[in-house]
Amino acid sequence: MPVCVACNNPLEVEIEHDEEEENDTGASSSGKGPAATSETVPDDVQLNCGCHFHWDCLLEAYEITECPNCGKNIASTSTTGAQQVLCNLNNEGGLQERLDILPLLSEESYLKAYPEDRKSRAFLEFCREGDYAAIVDMLLDDDVEEDDEDEEMGDSDQPGHEEVGADRMLRYQDPIGDMQSGLHAAVHAQSREVAWLLLLLASNLNLKEFPALVFQEAASKGIMRGLTEDKVDIRSLRDANGKTAEDIAKEVGGVWHGWEGTGRLSI
Template structure:
């Protein structure tokens, strides 16, 4: 692989990461780490991950036009490849779902924020969710005076529902499916009509640490009423998942 280059940009199959991105210019030399970034297709062609996402359109290699698709044991179409990145080597990786999602987002760029939001919910990244909400709402405390581009509103973002790569439904559905209780509390704070008396003191304290107040609750449909692609409310999904969510159901946090 050492002599291979990306078939799209003809650059070496690695990227450089700045380890000292917070260091002010001129105060210290930048510390760069080189990590592999290689998608090797079954035809033998190599791409950077982003280059492949930009170039891929059908089930053929964008460079040599050889068919790179196959059928899984269950009969589903797949594009198997080997991925090398900072996480190591992933062999027999099906890149088709990621490529299909990226193609969809290129066609419908207005959906990108919603997809990112649900991904943060899946990952349990509360800080990223709050930052995104404040950024979308123009509430960021940074010194950047540029106007926020018109796009999805905060109420729309909080109630965004989608289906892609293991995600189905609203952020609350995603939080329940992946066991993200902190995310679930955050969404109930911001997008439900749950009485404030039902929130534990530690949740209200966490709100303060995130610089959120009761005034940040957004108008609109109660997120607990949104249904996923199977027609399930978050409560119905929680009943299927069980575990920690049983206490949420018994306390009627997810609806009566």
């Protein structure tokens, strides 16, 4: 049986489950409440060079187009002409053959260099998924963290402190994803709810343009627009192809029909 070439251990990992997840009554067989159980599952990334890694061991190596063990080129070209790194991945979810892991390797490599962007990238991913509730939770958590930091540091003069917070997260542009903003992502996700939220919090769009329901929902979640005049309007952000969110809306159509040219997605 192959072993991980990085740590020389079997290609498996032990994961823990709460017995409560498997028992609808919430009680273990002993009657003493939920207990933790463990399960051994595969954890095998087989690169096209033939080398096997644990997933975490491969990420720790932070090589993208070369195998960190044998040095062979593991990149190939897809039918669309894009670069890809194909592997056979066997894990808890089963075997996936010829899976392209280049996007994941690229992101992990970027986050190793810029770990401070991890939260902003998670925020952007929620925008791509149209997950309104998760976005609100992140913003509220960020407000709490900022308040705690302010109490600890007072009027902080520490370098970089001003770069941390909701404003930076709201206006984050993905450097390894065509410089898309959250508003670009919301348009692609066809999530008008997320777009309204981003426009409320990160644009100078006249408040009279917002439906009453947007204010009601924001108020119920405990969020509202602060001062935006001195900040970058999210509608002005352009992706790597020079396109604003409105440009994307014109292309994808869908729920954005009628938004083009209204000033909602552009300034």
